[in-house]
Amino acid sequence: MPAYTDRLLSLPEYPLAKIPEQKRELIARGMDVIDLGAGDADLAPPPAVIERIAEAARIPTMSRYGFALGLVEYREAVARFMKRRFGQDFNPLKEIIPLIGSKEGISHLAFAYLTKGDYAIVPEPGYNSYVGGTLLAEATPYKYPLRPENGFLVDLDKIPAEVLKKTKILYLNYPNNPTSATAPTEYLEDIVRRCKELDILLVYDNAYSELAYDGYVPPSIFEIKGARDVAIEFHSMSKTYNMTGWRCGWACGKQEFVGALAKVKSFIDTGTFMAIQAAAATALDKCADWIPTNVAAFKERRDAAVEAFSAAGFPVARPKATMYIWCPLPKNIPSAVFGERLLQDEGVIVLPGSLFGPGGEGFFRVSFVTSPDRLREAATRAGRVLKRLQAQAGDDARSGHRHEEPQGMARA
Secondary structure, three states, X not given: OOOOOHHHHHOOOOOOOOHHHHHHHHHHOOOOOEEOOOOOOOOOOOHHHHHHHHHHOOOHHHHOOOOXXXXXXXXXXXXXXXXXHHOOOOOOOOOEEEEOOHHHHHHHHHHHHOOOOOEEEEEEOOOHHHHHHHHHOOOEEEEEEOXXXXXXXXXXXXXXXXXHHOEEEEEXXXXXXXXXXXXXXXXXXXXXXHHHHHOOEEEEEOOOOOOEOOXXXXXXXXXXXXXXXXXXXXXXXXXXXXXXXXXXXXXXXXXXXXXXXXXXXXXXXXXXXXHHHHHHHHHHHHOOOOHHHHHHHHHHHHHHHHHHHHHOOOOOOOOOEOOEEEEEOOOOOOHHHHHHHHHHHHOEEOEEHHHHOHHHOOEEEEEOOOOHHHHHHXXXXXXXXXXXXXXXXXXXXXXXXXXXXXXXXXXX
């Protein structure tokens, strides 16, 4: 049989790949499992969206190939949303492209701009598609650690000059997954200026733009002066409208950037089912009043999670956006060890920070994907595991024994 390519062998294990099977095994053992791993809430899409897809699916032309053009109605709805929400005008046919979820677009964009010898600056911890697209394009990811002491922000001035000279792409994601950090306007202005100076394409992942709380309103990168010259922005229907499995999103930016992605995609896919695009257009055009109700549900979950996990021994910050909390661990407890013990002993699934790479060590991610009561129960169980591990760490310190990280959980 042919050998695997270096591209395939370079890919790390995807953090969520093993969770469904682990979850199935725990349930088969009779364990009450609370899954806080994937950012996949148990909430329903807007009723109008369900009605629209049922209607659209009965129209024969909706089952034909959409190709790169897709459903023009969806493109136009995206353009109206970008104007209404961010005050930005985009040509729906030239500066917007429908995606099979923002994940595939982010991954495939790398093929248009990266090759051997190039660098992409990748925040770590961060969405694994940034690394995946870079490696599949045979470029080199330069992983920049997002830590509390740097505000979970990427500082280009701390990256070696020889790397910056070979950098073609900078991936940024604010509001951020998994840290929930937000980026000040002054920071984004500086990033846009530096990308222009360095001739770097800014890939701005804005999947959480509508999941914000306490009066915070996340911006589009295009609200920053000069961003049109250096940036392409990605959006998703998944989080805002509880449409994760529908796989629908978009990218927008000047024609040069969008057209490059469209050309790559023309050789890879023939577009999202057009009935889904029709439903997405309905969500964007007619469900603005529904969004605050959905955000309120996430806010209730956020508050429950912050209070419960803080009380259980994890002093977590209250995020202004996203559907996650980034929980700190004591320095002597590896995140993979904690995650494995929490999974096996208590049936709670979280994502250890090390699954996002070494930059994520010392934390674990909790998703607001279930009810406040279940989040409180998960926090109670996590607190029990923390106490047991702290007691064990004390015993190990006295005896000179060290923890061994479970390999299946530690790779990222």
